[in-house]
Structure formats: C-alpha cells, structure tokens
Amino acid sequence: MSAPGRTLAIETSPHLASGASVDTIMRNVVYALLPVTCWAVYLFGLSALLVLVTAVLSCVLTEHLLCRAAGRPTSVRDWSVVITGLLYGLTLPPALPLWMVATGGVIGVALGKSLFGGLGYNAFNPALVGRVFLQAAFPTAMTTWYPAQLSGRFTELPAAVLTFPFAKPDFDGVTAATPLAQMKFDQVATPAGELLLGTTAGSTGETGALLILAGGAWLVARNMMNWRIPAAIFATVAACSALLHWAYPAQYPGPVFMLFSGGLMLGAVFMATDMVASPITRRGVVLYGVLIGALVVVIRLWGGMPEGVMYAILLGNAASPHIDNLVRPRVFGTSRGRAQ
Amino acid sequence: MRSTTDSAGFAHGVHPPMHKDETAGAPIRQFPFAPVMVVPLAQHFGRPSRAIVREGQEVQRGQCLAEADGEVSVATHAPASGVVQRIDLVPGIAGRMVPGIYLKPFPGSTQEVAAGPACDLDTASPEEIIAAIQRAGIVGLGGAAFPTHVKLRFPPDKPVDTLVINGVECEPYLTTDHRVMLEQRDDVFTGIRYLMKATGVARAIVGVEANKADVARALADALPADLPVEIGVLPVKYPQGAEKMLLKALLDREVPSGGLPLDVGAVVVNVATTAEIGRLLPRGQGIQERVITITGPAVKKKGNYRIPIGTPLRFALEYVGVEDDLGQVFLGGPMMGQSLPSLDIPITKGTSGFVAFRRDQALQQRTEYPCINCGYCVDACPLFLNPARLGLLAQNRRFADMAADYHLMDCFECGSCSYVCPAHIPLVQRFRGAKSFLRKVEAAG
Numbered sequence: 087m088s089a090p091g092r093t094l095a096i097e098t099s100p101h102l103a104s105g106a107s108v109d110t111i112m113r114n115v116v117y118a119l120l121p122v123t124c125w126a127v128y129l130f131g132l133s134a135l136l137v138l139v140t141a142v143l144s145c146v147l148t149e150h151l152l153c154r155a156a157g158r159p160t161s162v163r164d165w166s167v168v169i170t171g172l173l174y175g176l177t178l179p180p181a182l183p184l185w186m187v188a189t190g191g192v193i194g195v196a197l198g199k200s201l202f203g204g205l206g207y208n209a210f211n212p213a214l215v216g217r218v219f220l221q222a223a224f225p226t227a228m229t230t231w232y233p234a235q236l237s238g239r240f241t242e243l244p245a246a247v248l249t250f251p252f253a254k255p256d257f258d259g260v261t262a263a264t265p266l267a268q269m270k271f272d273q274v275a276t277p278a279g280e281l282l283l284g285t286t287a288g289s290t291g292e293t294g295a296l297l298i299l300a301g302g303a304w305l306v307a308r309n310m311m312n313w314r315i316p317a318a319i320f321a322t323v324a325a326c327s328a329l330l331h332w333a334y335p336a337q338y339p340g341p342v343f344m345l346f347s348g349g350l351m352l353g354a355v356f357m358a359t360d361m362v363a364s365p366i367t368r369r370g371v372v373l374y375g376v377l378i379g380a381l382v383v384v385i386r387l388w389g390g391m392p393e394g395v396m397y398a399i400l401l402g403n404a405a406s407p408h409i410d411n412l413v414r415p416r417v418f419g420t421s422r423g424r425a426q
Numbered sequence: 427m428r429s430t431t432d433s434a435g436f437a438h439g440v441h442p443p444m445h446k447d448e449t450a451g452a453p454i455r456q457f458p459f460a461p462v463m464v465v466p467l468a469q470h471f472g473r474p475s476r477a478i479v480r481e482g483q484e485v486q487r488g489q490c491l492a493e494a495d496g497e498v499s500v501a502t503h504a505p506a507s508g509v510v511q512r513i514d515l516v517p518g519i520a521g522r523m524v525p526g527i528y529l530k531p532f533p534g535s536t537q538e539v540a541a542g543p544a545c546d547l548d549t550a551s552p553e554e555i556i557a558a559i560q561r562a563g564i565v566g567l568g569g570a571a572f573p574t575h576v577k578l579r580f581p582p583d584k585p586v587d588t589l590v591i592n593g594v595e596c597e598p599y600l601t602t603d604h605r606v607m608l609e610q611r612d613d614v615f616t617g618i619r620y621l622m623k624a625t626g627v628a629r630a631i632v633g634v635e636a637n638k639a640d641v642a643r644a645l646a647d648a649l650p651a652d653l654p655v656e657i658g659v660l661p662v663k664y665p666q667g668a669e670k671m672l673l674k675a676l677l678d679r680e681v682p683s684g685g686l687p688l689d690v691g692a693v694v695v696n697v698a699t700t701a702e703i704g705r706l707l708p709r710g711q712g713i714q715e716r717v718i719t720i721t722g723p724a725v726k727k728k729g730n731y732r733i734p735i736g737t738p739l740r741f742a743l744e745y746v747g748v749e750d751d752l753g754q755v756f757l758g759g760p761m762m763g764q765s766l767p768s769l770d771i772p773i774t775k776g777t778s779g780f781v782a783f784r785r786d787q788a789l790q791q792r793t794e795y796p797c798i799n800c801g802y803c804v805d806a807c808p809l810f811l812n813p814a815r816l817g818l819l820a821q822n823r824r825f826a827d828m829a830a831d832y833h834l835m836d837c838f839e840c841g842s843c844s845y846v847c848p849a850h851i852p853l854v855q856r857f858r859g860a861k862s863f864l865r866k867v868e869a870a871g
Contacts, residue, residue: 093754095788096767097856100841102442102598103758106802106848108795164795206796206849312801366801366814410815417833418670418809419683 112165118301130180131239141175144191174213176291183249262287266392281346302355319377353395457504463736463770472498488539503712505734506531568696571776593697597759615705635716719779751787795849803843822855
C-alpha cells in the first residue's frame with residue numbers, strides 16, 4: 087500500500103448529506119407550475135404566452151444584471167428567480183401591455199428581492215411585490231380581463247398587449263368580468279364546475295384550480311412544500327365564509343365559491359408557501375395560514391376591491407418573522423420555549 | 427421469544443443510509459499485534475492515568491501500566507506482553523501530542539493475559555464491583571469514553587429504577603455492538619448482573635434498533651429465567667443512540683435540559699461496555715483490547731475486529747487494505763465521527779470504529795446557498811431546537827443570544843440539521859464554534 091493518508095481531507099461532522107439542494111427544490115417548484123402554465127396558455131392563447139415569457143425574462147434579467155452590478159456571481163442558476171417570474175406572470179391579466187409586465191418584473195425583483203440581499207433575505211414574496219406595484223400604478227389595466235377560450239386566441243393578439251410604453255392601452259371591447267367582480271358588484275355566482283376548470287375570466291394562471299392543487303400535491307409528496315400553509319388558509323376561508331353565508335345567505339357567497347374563485351388557489355398553494363417569507367415552525371405556519379385566510383375574507387367581503395389574496399399574503403409575509411418569535415417550539419427537556 | 431417490547435421511538439431525527447449490511451454478517455476476527463503499540467494515558471474523559479511502569483521494563487499483556495488518578499479516572503493496561511520503550515508524548519486524536527507509552531510487543535510471546543484477583547458476582551459488595559470496574563479501566567466504549575464507575579455511584583437523592591443497556595448503534599456503517607451482542611450474549615448478561623448488583627436497580631432494558639432483529643431474537647431466546655431484562659426493539663432512526671433520545675424512546679422519560687439520565691431515574695451503559703464488564707470482572711483482568719468496525723467504501727477487508735488497544739491506525743489500515751483514492755478517515759461513524767488529520771493515532775478505548783471514504787465523497791465541494799427557511803432542520807432536530815435561527819445568529823456572531831434564547835448548549839452535535847440542509851450550510855460547525863467561544867468567555871470570567 088502506497089503510504090495512505092498523505093492527503094487526508096479534514097471536514098467537520100456530519101460527513102453525510104441527504105442530497106437535498108436549494109436548486110433542486112426550486113427546479114421542482116418550476117416543474118409543479120408547468121401544468122397550470124400550459125393550461126393558462128391554452129385558455130388565453132398567444133397573449134398569455136407573451137405575458138408569461140416577458141414576466142420570466144424581465145425577472146431573470148433583472149436579477150442577473152443586479153448581481154453583475156454588485157460584483158457578485160449571478161444567482162439565476164438557483165432557479166428561484168424563474169419561480170418568481172413564472173408566478174408573477176401567472177398573477178397578471180392575460181392581455182396586460184407587455185411594457186407594464188416588464189416594469190413590474192424589474193420592480194418586483196429589484197425592490198422585493200435584490201435590495202434585501204437576494205434569495206433567503208427577502209421579507210416579501212417578490213412576485214407579489216411586482217404585482218402590487220402594478221396594481222397601484224395601473225389599476226385599470228390590472229382589472230381589465232379577457233374571457234377564456236376566445237376563438238381567435240392563438241392567431242390574434244389583443245391590441246392592448248403591444249401598447250407603446252406610457253400610451254393608453256386600447257382594450258378592444260371583448261373584456262369580461264371575473265367571477266369575484268360579478269359576485270361583488272352584480273351578486274352573480276359562477277357555477278362551481280367552471281371555477282374548478284378555470285374557464286372563466288381572471289389572471290393568466292389563477293383559474294386552473296385543479297391543476298394548481300395537483301402541482302401542490304406533487305410538491306408536498308416530495309417534501310418540498312409545507313402543506314400546512316394552504317390547509318390553514320383553505321380551512322380559515324371555508325370556515326369564515328360558511329359561517330357568514332349561513333347567517334346572511336343573500337349577502338355573502340358560500341365556501342366553495344370563495345375557495346375556487348380569484349387568486350386564492352394559486353396564492354395559497356404557490357405564493358404563501360414561499361419558504362423564505364413564511365414562518366419555519368409547525369405552529370407558526372398554521373397561525374400564518376389562519377391570518378392570511380382571515381385577511382382574504384375580510385378584504386374580499388368588506389374591502390373596496392373584489393380580490394384580496396395578494397394583500398393578505400404580503401401582510402402575512404410581514405408578520406412571519408414575528409410569528410416565529412412568538413410561537414417557539416418547546417425545547418426537549420424544558421417546559422417552555424425560551425431558555426430558563 | 428419473550429421480553430421483547432416494541433417502543434414508539436422519539437420525535438424528529440433523520441434516516442441516513444445505514445450501510446450496515448456490509449459488515450453486520452462478518453464475525454469478529456482477532457487482529458494481530460503491531461510492531462510498536464502506542465498507549466495514551468488519557469483514553470477516557472477525566473484525569474489521565476498515572477504511569478506506574480518505567481522505561482525498559484518488561485510487562486505482561488493485561489498488566490496495569492498506569493493507575494487511576496482520582497475519582498474521574500481509570501487504569502490503563504498493557505495491550506501486549508513486551509517492553510516499555512518510552513514514556514513520552516504520543517499522537518492524540520485532536521492532532522496534538524498527549525502523554526503516553528510506547529510498548530514493543532515480544533514477537534515470540536504466547537501473549538497470555540495477566541489476571542488479578544477476580545471480582546466474584548455472588549460475594550462482592552456493590553462498592554467492590556464499582557471499584558473493580560474502575561480498576562479494570564472500563565469506560566464507555568460507545569465513543570464517549572466516560573468512566574463507567576462514575577455513572578454507577580449516584581447520589582442517594584437520585585432514585586434510580588432502571589438500567590438501560592444501549593445497543594442501538596444508530597451511526598451508519600458501525601456494527602460493533604451488533605456483533606458483540608450476537609457473539610458475546612453471555613458476557614452481556616453477566617455484565618448486566620454486575621451492573622444491576624452495583625446499582626441496586628431491579629429492572630434492566632436492552633435497547634436495539636429494528637435493523638438488529640437477529641440480535642433481539644438471540645438475546646430474548648437465551649435470556650436466563652432469573653434475569654429481569656427486557657429487550658426493547660426500536661424503529662430505526664438517527665440519533666436514537668443518544669442517551670436522551672434512547673430514554674425517551676424506551677421509557678418515555680425526558681431528561682431535563684442540562685440534566686443527566688439520573689434525573690429521570692435511569693443509568694445508561696453501552697452494550698459493548700457491559701459485555702467487557704461481564705468478560706473481565708470474573709477473570710480479574712483489565713481492558714486491553716476492544717471490538718471495532720473498520721469499514722467504508724475505501725476499505726478492502728471490511729469487517730469487525732477484536733483489536734489491541736494502542737494499535738496504530740496506520741497499521742490497522744495496512745492490515746485491512748485501503749483503496750488508492752482514500753480521501754477521509756472518520757473516527758467513529760460518519761454522522762458524529764471526527765475526520766482524522768493523520769493515520770498516526772492509535773486505537774483507544776473510545777474507538778468504536780473507523781469509516782474510510784473515497785476522495786470523491788468529500789462534501790466540501792458542494793455549493794453553499796443562503797438559508798431559504800425551508801424548515802428541514804427544524805423538523806430534523808431531535809431536541810426541537812431551531813437550527814436555522816441558530817445558524818443565522820452564529821453568522822452574525824450573536825453567540826450569547828444563541829445560548830440565552832435558543833438553547834445552544836443543549837445541542838449535542840448529532841448533525842441531523844446539517845445532514846438535511848439543502849443550502850449546505852455547515853450548521854454544526856457553526857454551533858461548535860459558538861460553543862467554544864462561549865466556553866472561553868466563561869473560563870475567562
């Protein structure tokens with residue numbers, strides 16, 4: 087034997103690793119979003135495809151260039167910014183002018199992620215930071231919806247999509263109201279079957295409830311998503327709306343409508359579960375989910391807007407570090423969470 | 427089969443690949459003597475033993491080379507019949523030189539083991555048994571090397587009702603305890619009798635994991651009718667061999683933070699230690715060899731060996747053969763074992779095995795990501811600590827907050843958090859650094 091150990095490596099224990107990796111988790115989230123993304127393109131056609139591509143490209147490029155500017159190696163290879171771009175695109179109206187899409191993407195990644203220090207340090211879900219900016223800056227464009235399954239959707243592009251920056255977009259008259267808006271302003275309920283399949287007007291990717299749930303279930307099975315968060319949100323929304331609907335059936339919609347309309351599915355499954363911006367403890371995430379669910383109900387039913395999932399999640403994000411400080415697990419061999 | 431109870435286990439923990447099949451079926455084989463044996467005087471926790479031989483003196487295998495120096499100390503015995511070459515500094519595990527004895531075995535000797543007065547189970551008093559255990563140089567052979575007799579002398583205000591024999595061996599790769607329980611059943615039972623008499627405890631329970639079902643069966647089948655021993659079979663999970671986890675799993679008792687098994691009425695003794703007590707005390711001998719597993723992807727003749735204490739690791743690895751791309755050698759298992767800077771250190775009482783990895787198995791090359799708050803570590807920590815938060819605090823050098831608010835000092839460095847971390851953050855390494863900083867601050871007053 088030739089003098090073994092001349093070059094022994096020194097490492098601290100443990101010397102084994104489970105093989106889990108941040109980029110693997112992130113890549114799997116992208117995979118889980120692909121079915122609902124494809125469905126969105128099928129439902130809304132060419133314009134949705136352009137919105138999604140623009141959203142992803144603007145987010146990825148922003149992160150890449152900001153890393154360059156800061157003199158750091160680019161972090162786009164960890165795939166997290168691809169999730170941000172995809173989620174951001176899926177929350178936008180399918181015919182939003184592309185220059186707005188790009189602006190929101192830059193703002194979301196720059197202010198929502200890079201400014202905080204990049205992956206792991208963002209207090210808020212960056213996709214929602216981008217969207218909340220657009221909602222404030224361009225409220226009309228952000229609430230102008232196109233019906234799903236228009237006949238010419240794969241060959242024609244709505245004029246508004248290619249609006250020149252800062253010009254007034256031309257929405258050409260085929261717009262439609264979302265189920266939430268119909269409920270809020272006209273007291274018209276959309277059939278549950280349409281809500282499940284997503285053949286209604288709405289944001290690009292928020293309408294395919296079944297595909298969103300399937301993607302989430304796949305991630306949960308791979309231990310890459312905390313199922314307690316959507317479960318707590320759904321339970322809270324269902325319980326609150328059931329109670330209100332039972333007490334005042336004419337005024338308030340029932341739990342099925344509340345669960346499957348608007349951005350709740352996409353938000354609860356894919357955005358509230360952003361690991362970085364949600365609590366880390368088991369009891370913490372439940373509290374966080376209950377908070378988000380309650381806020382959704384409050385904003386939707388008593389707020390000025392038909393939808394409130396975005397604000398509910400951002401407020402939940404803000405509360406998340408405090409929730410982790412508040413509910414600490416009991417340490418083994420102690421009666422309380424804190425050191426004595 | 428009787429006396430086998432299935433217990434629920436403990437919360438959290440991880441499931442690393444165990445690799446025990448590679449050596450679990452290999453019977454214990456006797457290792458040859460090295461040309462020169464290296465016997466450190468501090469192979470145990472506590473004060474080093476005091477040499478009572480001089481350079482040039484001829485000694486018999488099993489003869490006492492050094493006596494216990496005080497209560498928390500044990501004797502050290504000659505691993506071979508030979509001549510004391512030098513009493514000098516010898517290579518220690520941490521890379522430093524430590525006091526020890528170089529012993530040159532006689533090549534032609536019969537290597538008969540010296541025996542002192544036997545400690546008779548029926549006539550010896552509890553105190554005599556405890557003293558005999560100290561004289562025999564017995565320490566925890568699971569790796570901690572804590573003097574066993576110290577654990578057995580507990581204060582009267584701590585009522586102890588259960589003796590727990592730790593045969594869990596939760597570290598991947600190691601099969602030392604597995605083979606000892608199969609091949610030295612009677613020694614284990616005799617050891618239990620000595621320990622029960624020494625402590626006055628009426629009940630004993632042997633904890634093993636379900637991957638040692640053959641052991642559980644064998645022990646239960648051979649259990650003497652008059653021995654009140656249960657065999658507790660636990661679901662396989664790391665780190666079940668840690669005292670706190672084992673007591674929770676077997677007895678559903680939770681050792682208080684900063685406390686000892688005594689605080690919940692239990693004494694825990696490793697099964698290989700128990701077997702050595704059962705083997706040595708009736709013969710009046712001291713410990714001069716032990717069973718270790720030498721295994722891992724870079725080892726050719728993987729197996730379990732009865733090896734003289736003081737055998738240099740280099741000699742041991744030459745004997746079993748290693749692959750050319752040997753990259754790392756761990757003292758103990760890969761989860762808590764230390765990676766060794768050199769092969770010059772000797773096998774000591776606390777050495778439960780060596781695991782050798784190939785060069786491409788090093789974890790160093792992995793990309794480190796920022797913490798993404800995934801919570802895997804929180805779900806892995808068997809003590810319900812928050813490793814993610816602790817890691818962040820360590821990064822910001824907030825060591826005092828780590829201890830005051832997040833129970834840093836309870837962490838026993840099992841490595842479960844680092845094992846699962848997808849960001850590849852060296853959490854345990856950070857915790858060690860923080861602890862050592864706090865200890866230095868405390869020592870400085």
